[in-house]
Every structure is written in structure tokens, then in C-alpha cells.
Amino acid sequence: MEKQSRPWSRFFRRYKRVILGTTTFVLFVLVWEAVGRTKLIPPIFISRPSIILQVMVRELIRGKLLFHMTTSLLELTWGYLISIVIGVPLGLLMGRYRKIEFSLDPFTMLLYSTPIIALYPLIIIWAGIGKTSIVIITLLFAVFPIIVNTFTGVQSVDPSLIRAARSFGAREGQIFYKIVLPAAIPIVIAGLRLGLGRALIGVVIGEMFGGTAGLGYLIAYSGAFFKTANLFASLLIVVLMGIVFTQALKKVEETVSRHRYGGG
Amino acid sequence: MEQTNQDKILPEVDAITARKTFRGRFFRNERWLIGAATIVLFLVVWEVAGRKNWVDQTFISRPSLVVRAAIQMLTSPDFYGHLSVSAIEFFVGFAAALLVGVGFGLFIGWYKNLEYSFEPFIMALYSTPRDALIPLIIIWLGIGLYSKMAVVFLGAVFPILVNTVAGIQNVDPVLIRAAKSFGAKERAIFRKVVLPASLPYMIAGIRLGVGRGLIGFVIGEMYVAEKGIGFLIMRAGSVLKTDDLLFLVSIIAGVGVLSNQLIRKFEEKVSRWRFERSV
Amino acid sequence: MSYLEAKNIKIIYRKSPDDPGLVAVENLNLSVNKGEFVTIVGPSGCGKSTFLMSVDGLIRPDQGEVYIEGKKISSPGPERAVVFQEFALLPWRTVESNVAFGLEFRDIPPNEKKQTIDKYVKMVGLAGFEKHYPHQLSGGMRQRAGLARALSVNPEILLMDEPFAAIDAQTREIMGTELLRIWDREKKTVLFVTHSIDESIYLADRIVIMSARPGRVKEIIDVKLPRPRRFEVKSSMEFVEYRKRVWQTLEEEVKKVMDYGTDESG
Numbered sequence: 160m161e162k163q164s165r166p167w168s169r170f171f172r173r174y175k176r177v178i179l180g181t182t183t184f185v186l187f188v189l190v191w192e193a194v195g196r197t198k199l200i201p202p203i204f205i206s207r208p209s210i211i212l213q214v215m216v217r218e219l220i221r222g223k224l225l226f227h228m229t230t231s232l233l234e235l236t237w238g239y240l241i242s243i244v245i246g247v248p249l250g251l252l253m254g255r256y257r258k259i260e261f262s263l264d265p266f267t268m269l270l271y272s273t274p275i276i277a278l279y280p281l282i283i284i285w286a287g288i289g290k291t292s293i294v295i296i297t298l299l300f301a302v303f304p305i306i307v308n309t310f311t312g313v314q315s316v317d318p319s320l321i322r323a324a325r326s327f328g329a330r331e332g333q334i335f336y337k338i339v340l341p342a343a344i345p346i347v348i349a350g351l352r353l354g355l356g357r358a359l360i361g362v363v364i365g366e367m368f369g370g371t372a373g374l375g376y377l378i379a380y381s382g383a384f385f386k387t388a389n390l391f392a393s394l395l396i397v398v399l400m401g402i403v404f405t406q407a408l409k410k411v412e413e414t415v416s417r418h419r420y421g422g423g
Numbered sequence: 424m425e426q427t428n429q430d431k432i433l434p435e436v437d438a439i440t441a442r443k444t445f446r447g448r449f450f451r452n453e454r455w456l457i458g459a460a461t462i463v464l465f466l467v468v469w470e471v472a473g474r475k476n477w478v479d480q481t482f483i484s485r486p487s488l489v490v491r492a493a494i495q496m497l498t499s500p501d502f503y504g505h506l507s508v509s510a511i512e513f514f515v516g517f518a519a520a521l522l523v524g525v526g527f528g529l530f531i532g533w534y535k536n537l538e539y540s541f542e543p544f545i546m547a548l549y550s551t552p553r554d555a556l557i558p559l560i561i562i563w564l565g566i567g568l569y570s571k572m573a574v575v576f577l578g579a580v581f582p583i584l585v586n587t588v589a590g591i592q593n594v595d596p597v598l599i600r601a602a603k604s605f606g607a608k609e610r611a612i613f614r615k616v617v618l619p620a621s622l623p624y625m626i627a628g629i630r631l632g633v634g635r636g637l638i639g640f641v642i643g644e645m646y647v648a649e650k651g652i653g654f655l656i657m658r659a660g661s662v663l664k665t666d667d668l669l670f671l672v673s674i675i676a677g678v679g680v681l682s683n684q685l686i687r688k689f690e691e692k693v694s695r696w697r698f699e700r701s702v
Numbered sequence: 703m704s705y706l707e708a709k710n711i712k713i714i715y716r717k718s719p720d721d722p723g724l725v726a727v728e729n730l731n732l733s734v735n736k737g738e739f740v741t742i743v744g745p746s747g748c749g750k751s752t753f754l755m756s757v758d759g760l761i762r763p764d765q766g767e768v769y770i771e772g773k774k775i776s777s778p779g780p781e782r783a784v785v786f787q788e789f790a791l792l793p794w795r796t797v798e799s800n801v802a803f804g805l806e807f808r809d810i811p812p813n814e815k816k817q818t819i820d821k822y823v824k825m826v827g828l829a830g831f832e833k834h835y836p837h838q839l840s841g842g843m844r845q846r847a848g849l850a851r852a853l854s855v856n857p858e859i860l861l862m863d864e865p866f867a868a869i870d871a872q873t874r875e876i877m878g879t880e881l882l883r884i885w886d887r888e889k890k891t892v893l894f895v896t897h898s899i900d901e902s903i904y905l906a907d908r909i910v911i912m913s914a915r916p917g918r919v920k921e922i923i924d925v926k927l928p929r930p931r932r933f934e935v936k937s938s939m940e941f942v943e944y945r946k947r948v949w950q951t952l953e954e955e956v957k958k959v960m961d962y963g964t965d966e967s968g
Contacts, residue, residue, distance in 0.1 A: 179539035187544070204563055261457035266465075272679030274638035276554070276645060277653070277672045280660020284668075285482055360552040367555070368646070375555065382558025390559055398551050405550070601790035604758055604778050605804040605855065615806070619794045696793035696837050 238297025250309025293365035300361030308350020312343030352408035492666035516575025528587025575639035579632035586628025590621025623694035706734040712765035728916035744912030783852035798832035842873035
């Protein structure tokens with residue numbers, strides 16, 4: 160006997176994941192709003208969604224929020240682009256030349272394990288408080304996933320492809336440009352995606368500590384003056400930016416791999 | 424190369440010590456030699472640059488001064504007060520992250536419906552820059568140790584959670600089928616198959632969590648605190664004592680590298696069966 | 703009713719509860735007598751492994767029933783044990799711990815457990831490797847451990863799902879002869895699924911040839927070769943005749959599968 164499934168149960172099963180997720184999320188927002196209104200927990204700790212939304216819209220209209228967003232975006236772009244310019248070639252060099260990898264290895268490992276933020280006072284000593292130091296911090300945050308991924312991408316090429324190329328008489332340089340580089344692209348792009356996420360974090364943290372403008376500065380400022388709703392609003396924008404960027408780069412990643420490997 | 428006696432193995436092609444990659448042959452110890460050489464070279468250049476004042480001392484100091492600052496700090500009781508505050512913040516926060524991460528992770532990994540329900544929260548929190556939450560945490564828990572513990576917790580818990588869940592979901596289904604064929608019930612399958620199989624993932628998550636946790640108390644203390652290594656870092660920076668600053672940063676870096684290596688070693692021991700499995 | 707009876711089995715392979723699915727097996731009927739060695743051979747995707755899983759009770763048929771000694775089965779039971787193609791050994795356990803695995807779900811006193819394990823480890827020729835881990839063993843040795851594990855729970859029916867498929871051809875030859883030796887000693891009923899025509903003839907009392915998907919029993923051939931089977935029998939005239947017969951029936955089904963192009967094998 161075939162199992163008959165009624166339309167609504169079929170619908171539920173297919174979208175089970177989305178339904179469960181959205182339901183809990185909506186519930187959460189509603190509970191938050193309720194608790195906020197009844198002042199079960201003092202609003203200074205948690206505010207509530209309606210106020211947060213109000214504040215966000217108000218600040219957007221006033222234009223101040225846009226100003227801070229653009230400041231952050233500018234610092235982000237600078238830091239991110241420079242990190243790519245430094246990171247990708249470095250990763251390629253380390254991947255191509257063993258000697259370079261071995262000599263830079265201790266430094267990358269050391270810097271990888273150090274919380275970048277601990278270098279913050281040092282960077283301030285070097286570059287003073289202001290946009291430059293924030294760009295430097297952003298750079299430092301973003302550059303490591305990029306270097307590591309570029310390097311890994313070069314390293315993890317299927318050795319049988321290399322052997323095949325060699326059997327047709329290709330020289331080492333040709334192998335690198337015709338086989339290794341193209342094969343490494345997906346992993347490199349993944350590194351660029353990670354780097355962007357880290358760059359965003361870098362900008363926000365840099366501004367938190369020593370900025371005079373930008374989303375991070377807003378967060379720190381709101382925090383210092385206990386303006387919890389503003390804090391949440393700025394935070395939300397940061398999170399949304401992060402999601403948008405990561406998804407955008409993910410789409411790029413997918414298009415690139417679909418191009419190269421065909422459908423699935 | 425002359426092919427004379429086939430039994431004679433030329434040292435360069437001895438399979439044990441030499442490997443060939445598309446980058447050419449190398450020796451097993453070459454990595455350490457070159458790495459160490461570069462470090463030494465770097466230190467020497469740094470020291471010379473410092474003494475000859477090629478770059479202003481305030482910017483970079485030099486190894487000998489850093490060592491002196493180190494000795495000064497390590498012999499002052501004040502330092503250990505700060506150190507213990509940081510240590511407490513880390514261990515308490517991390518212990519909590521371990522409990523919640525593994526406990527919750529096992530639950531969510533095993534019961535798919537739970538995972539679907541919590542997924543948006545976990546994803547949202549995972550992608551929120553934890554450090555941007557620090558001002559909020561300060562509002563909640565003040566500027567003392569509790570807020571730093573919370574920062575450590577938030578940093579460590581997600582890698583542990585996510586990796587535990589991944590471990591449980593990546594168990595080879597054939598193994599579960601085999602257990603079922605011998606009459607095992609759900610609980611036994613979980614205990615005897617799923618748990619051991621996901622252990623390597625959990626430990627990887629713990630390793631990542633330690634890294635994130637270490638960053639946690641440092642950045643928390645740097646943002647606002649009265650005691651701790653991060654606080655010392657900020658203080659050294661504000662009075663331009665670069666040598667103190669560099670020493671403190673190197674402590675953090677050293678702890679980071681050490682813990683990473685230690686856990687890696689442990690990870691390899693436990694997961695030896697994972698890397699060599701081939702069917 | 704014979705010892706093991708499968709009646710009108712129909713199994714639909716679904717990826718999710720509302721997937722209309724592919725019919726893997728339909729109208730499959732099979733009777734097996736106690737102590738028989740029955741091989742099942744068929745083209746890719748004909749559902750032979752799926753059918754085997756339903757005999758063990760790991761898969762519930764959409765239609766039809768499986769009876770053992772007259773009783774309908776619906777879940778794995780103590781009188782059956784499976785040997786898997788992928789070995790399915792727990793990689794973090796030693797050989798002896800893996801062989802003990804099946805016994806952990808029965809109530810057996812520890813020294814009896816130890817005796818059983820030792821007996822079967824020796825029987826499959828793994829004496830001395832008890833403390834080794836699967837990753838330190840070759841494919842053939844791993845499967846021998848899988849066999850020991852299945853034997854140690856003392857099942858009456860051994861269900862073997864292409865057990866030698868992942869083992870190199872040379873070791874495979876030896877494993878077949880070893881299996882017959884053990885079968886002769888332990889007197890089990892064996893259902894052995896395989897891709898290899900030679901294997902299906904060499905090991906069997908009867909060969910079940912399955913059709914292409916949806917799988918059903920196309921033909922059953924009695925193998926009258928003398929026991930104990932020796933390796934040399936593979937080059938005998940009778941063996942060649944059987945091979946011709948099996949291939950005659952099988953060829954048509956295999957061609958059907960190839961005409962479908964890239965298809966999902968269940």
C-alpha cells in the first residue's frame with residue numbers, strides 16, 4: 160500500500176528546515192518585544208525590536224547613519240583591497256617556492272596565533288589615531304585567510320594532473336601557470352570571502368577602539384552612554400553588511416565553480 | 424647523474440629523507456633550518472637597526488630591550504596579579520564554552536529538528552563579530568571579570584558547537600547500519616558509534632575555540648578593564664613603552680602557538696584512524 | 703514453507719517521504735533451505751543489495767513479507783548477521799574489539815565472550831592481529847574481521863553483501879575458498895550477493911539471477927559441482943558450461959541497464 164501524503168503535510172516536510180527556523184526566530188522576536196514592553200528586564204539591558212527599528216529608521220533619515228556607514232565602507236574597501244594586493248602574491252610565492260614558504264612560515268604562524276588587536280597600541284604608535292591605523296588593522300585582519308588560502312590552493316592541486324603535464328613535457332614554470340594556478344582559483348576565492356568577513360570585523364574593532372566615526376565608533380559610543388537601542392541598531396547593520404558581503408562572494412564562488420566544473 | 428650501481432642509493436634521492444613535489448626536492452629538515460635561519464636573521468637585523476637608530480626606538484625597540492623589560496616584568500609581583508586575572512577569565516569562560524558547546528552540540532547534532540530550530544540563531548551569532556558585542560556585554564556585566572569571561576565564552580562556544588554538530592552528522596552511515604544489524608538500539612548506537620566517530624571533530628572545534636577564547640580576554644581587557652594582560656598592553660601603549668608592549672604581545676602569541684601545537688598533537692593521536700582510513 | 707521465504711517483495715527506493723521514488727525490487731519471490739549456500743547475481747542497480755537488507759530487517763518492504771521458519775520478520779534479529787561490502791569496522795577499535803562488537807548487544811558472560819572472539823579470530827586466520835587497528839590491515843584482512851564479527855554472534859543465516867567487492871582480485875580468490883571452508887564447518891545458511899559470475903558459481907548450491915530494475919528473480923540455477931569445491935574446478939568443463947548459462951540469462955539484463963545510460967544504482 161502506497162503511503163498517501165496530504166498536501167499540507169507534504170508542504171511541511173519539504174520546507175521543514177525553513178519553517179522550523181523561521182518559527183523559532185519569529186517567536187524569539189515576539190518574546191523579546193513582550194519582555195521589553197513589560198519591563199521584566201530593564202530596557203537598558205535589552206531594549207526591544209520596535210524601538211530598535213525606530214531608531215534605525217530615524218538615524219537613516221537623518222543621514223548620520225549613512226555617514227558612518229560610508230566611513231566604515233571606505234576604510235573597509237581600502238584595507239581589503241590592500242590585503243588582496245599583498246596577500247595573494249605572497250600566498251602564490253609561498254606556494255611556488257618552498258624556500259620562501261619555509262622562511263616566512265614562522266612569521267605567519269606567529270602572527271596567525273596572535274590576536275591582531277593586541278598589536279593595536281603598536282599600530283597607534285606607528286600611525287597615530289585615525290583612518291590610517293584603522294585601515295592597517297583591517298588589512299591585518301583580512302590578509303591572513305587570504306595568504307593561507309592562496310597558499311593552500313596552490314599546494315592542493317591534484318598531483319596526477321601535474322604528473323600528466325610532466326609526461327607531455329611541460330616545464331616547472333609552465334606547470335605552475337597552466338595547471339596549478341587555474342586549479343587553485345576556487346580555494347583562493349574562498350579565502351577572499353573569508354578575508355572580507357574578517358576585514359569587516361577589523362574595521363569595526365578598529366573604530367571601536369580609536370575611531371571618531373564609523374559603525375564601530377557608533378557601537379562604542381552607544382555603549383558608553385548606555386543607549387542600548389542605538390547599540391543594537393548599529394550592531395544589526397554590521398551583521399547585515401556581513402551577511403550581504405558573504406552571500407555576494409558566495410555567489411561569485413558558485414558561479415566560478417559552475418563555470419569550471421559544469422553542473423554538480 | 425651516472426647510473427652505476429643500482430644498489431647504491433644517492434643521498435639526494437633516498438626516499439626516506441627526500442620528497443619530490445612540483446617545487447623540487449627537499450630534505451625533511453630543510454623547513455626547520457630555513458625557518459630558524461630567517462628568525463635569527465630577523466632578530467639580528469632588528470637589534471642592529473635599533474642600536475644604530477635607523478628607525479626611531481619608540482617605534483620598534485630592539486630585542487635586547489625587550490628581554491630586559493621581560494625580566495623586569497617577570498620579577499615583579501604586580502605582573503602575576505594581572506596574569507592570574509586573565510587566566511581566571513580564560514579558564515572559567517572556556518570551561519563554560521566546553522560544557523555548553525559539547526552538551527548542546529550533541530543534542531542538536533542528534534535531533535535534526537532541534538538543529539533546524541536553532542540554526543538561525545547559531546548562524547546569526549556565529550557571523551556577528553563577537554568583539555562588536557563587547558560594549559553590549561559591558562552594559563550587561565560591567566567592567567570586571569564577568570564581562571571578560573562572557574567574551575571568552577562567546578568566542579569559544581561557537582567553534583566547539585558547530586564542530587560537534589558536524590562531527591555527529593558526518594558519521595559514516597554504514598557504521599550505523601552495521602550496528603543496527605547487530606541489534607543495537609538508538610542509545611547504544613549513539614554511545615558506541617556516533618560519539619567515538621565524532622571525537623576528532625570535537626577536538627578540532629576545541630582547538631579553534633581555544634584560539635578564539637584567548638583573543639577574547641585580551642580584547643576585552645584592552646577595551647576596558649582594571650586588571651589583566653590586555654590592560655597592561657594598553658597601559659604600555661599609552662606611555663609609549665614599546666619594549667613592555669612587545670614582550671606582552673609575545674606572551675600572548677607564545678601561548679597561542681603553544682596551545683595550538685599541543686592540541687594538534689593530541690588531535691593527531693586520537694584521530695590517527697581517521698587519516699589513514701581507505702576503502 | 704521453506705526455512706527462509708521471501709514472498710512478493712516490493713521495495714521502493716525513496717530519497718525523502720514524498721519522493722515518488724524508483725521501484726528497486728518488485729514481485730520478488732525466493733525460497734531458501736536451511737544450510738544452503740545461495741548466491742545472488744544481477745546487473746548494477748537491480749536491487750540485490752536492497753533485497754538483502756530487507757531480509758535482515760534493516761529495510762521494510764513496501765509490499766510483501768520475509769519469513770524465517772514461518773515467522774515474519776520486521777527488524778534485525780539474533781539469527782541473522784550481515785557482512786558488509788565496505789567492511790563497516792569501527793576504525794577506532796582494535797580487531798578483537800570489533801569482533802566483540804556484535805556480542806555487546808547480547809547478554810553473554812565475559813569469559814564466554816572472550817572464548818568466542820578468540821575462536822573466530824583464529825578461524826578467519828587473524829590470530830596475532832587482535833590488537834591491530836583496521837587502518838593497519840589490508841582489505842582482505844579487514845573483511846575477515848568483518849566475517850569473524852558476524853560469525854561470533856552465532857547466526858543461523860549469514861547475509862553477505864558483495865563482501866569481496868572492495869578487495870583485490872587475487873586475495874578475492876583465496877577469500878572465496880576460505881569462506882567455503884568456514885561454511886562447511888559452521889553449517890550456516892548463506893545468502894551471498896555478488897557481481898562476479900565466477901564467484902556466484904564457485905561458491906553456490908544455487909544461483910539466483912536477478913533481472914534489471916525493478917528486480918525480480920529471473921532464473922535459478924542448481925549448481926551440481928562436487929563439494930568441497932577446489933580451486934581447479936574453475937577450469938573444468940562443467941564450470942565453463944555454468945558460466946555460459948549464467949551469462950546467457952544475465953547478458954540481456956546487463957544490456958538493458960547499459961541502454962539506460964547513466965542511471966542511479968540502488
